[in-house]
Amino acid sequence: MASEPISLRGVILSSGEFKDKDRIITFLSSEAGVINVCVKGSGKQGSKLLSATIPFMVCDIVVSMTGNYYYLKEFSIVYSNSEILNSLEAMTCAAHIGKLLSTSYIDDTNSKVMYELCVYTYYALSKDPEDHKLIYSAFNWRFLYLLGYCILYTHCNSCSGEFDSSAYLSYSTGEAHCVDCYGKGRTFEDMMLMSSAGIKALNHFIESDIKKLFMVKVDDNTLKMLSLFTTRCLDIQLEGTYDSYLELMRDLDV
Numbered sequence: 127m128a129s130e131p132i133s134l135r136g137v138i139l140s141s142g143e144f145k146d147k148d149r150i151i152t153f154l155s156s157e158a159g160v161i162n163v164c165v166k167g168s169g170k171q172g173s174k175l176l177s178a179t180i181p182f183m184v185c186d187i188v189v190s191m192t193g194n195y196y197y198l199k200e201f202s203i204v205y206s207n208s209e210i211l212n213s214l215e216a217m218t219c220a221a222h223i224g225k226l227l228s229t230s231y232i233d234d235t236n237s238k239v240m241y242e243l244c245v246y247t248y249y250a251l252s253k254d255p256e257d258h259k260l261i262y263s264a265f266n267w268r269f270l271y272l273l274g275y276c277i278l279y280t281h282c283n284s285c286s287g288e289f290d291s292s293a294y295l296s297y298s299t300g301e302a303h304c305v306d307c308y309g310k311g312r313t314f315e316d317m318m319l320m321s322s323a324g325i326k327a328l329n330h331f332i333e334s335d336i337k338k339l340f341m342v343k344v345d346d347n348t349l350k351m352l353s354l355f356t357t358r359c360l361d362i363q364l365e366g367t368y369d370s371y372l373e374l375m376r377d378l379d380v
């Protein structure tokens with residue numbers, strides 16, 4: 127027997143085929159976190175529900191539960207974020223974000239902030255798809271921060287001196303070492319040299335009001351370092367492989 131209908135506002139993180147004529151969407155909302163919803167018959171030609179399976183949209187849905195599965199009953203688009211689909215880079219970035227959100231631990235305590243981060247990030251990507259490099263690293267860092275994997279960089283962990291220039295940052299422990307202390311009697315194999323502009327940007331991604339998260343000017347070389355660093359941190363901290371966007375950048379040679 128189906129449960130009482132549940133109304134949710136949320137974001138479609140991804141969409142995939144299910145059986146012959148159905149699709150499954152992965153849906154993030156502040157109330158329910160991440161759920162998988164079966165969209166019956168959406169694979170049939172001319173199905174009205176086909177538009178309910180386009181990723182990265184914010185929408186209102188009504189679902190009911192039968193057995194262990196949610197089924198889509200009603201659907202309306204709040205914000206389509208359709209410009210994301212016109213840029214391969216923005217789309218790959220959005221899919222990377224969808225993968226992170228659907229495979230990480232999201233529960234009652236963080237679903238609201240994760241939903242908010244996702245909505246602002248997809249909106250920014252749709253509005254300015256060419257800003258994908260900044261949006262990519264900003265999302266990665268804020269996301270890791272919300273999961274408790276990174277902190278502000280203010281002092282060298284070795285000499286306690288304040289940072290005023292570039293420093294070595296660890297992928298795995300959150301440690302940071304100034305250039306003078308780096309390597310003194312110890313080896314730091316999991317560290318990367320980050321410019322002071324890069325360190326400032328990382329701190330901004332943690333401290334900023336969500337509405338101003340992407341309002342920071344960073345030069346192209348720093349953006350490249352940030353995308354390398356934040357991706358490596360994701361891989362190590364979350365024990366996964368999250369390099370689809372970096373691979374695309376490598377293929378495009380940018």
Ligand SMILES: [Zn+2]
Binds near residue numbers: 284305308
């Ligand atoms: Zn130091």
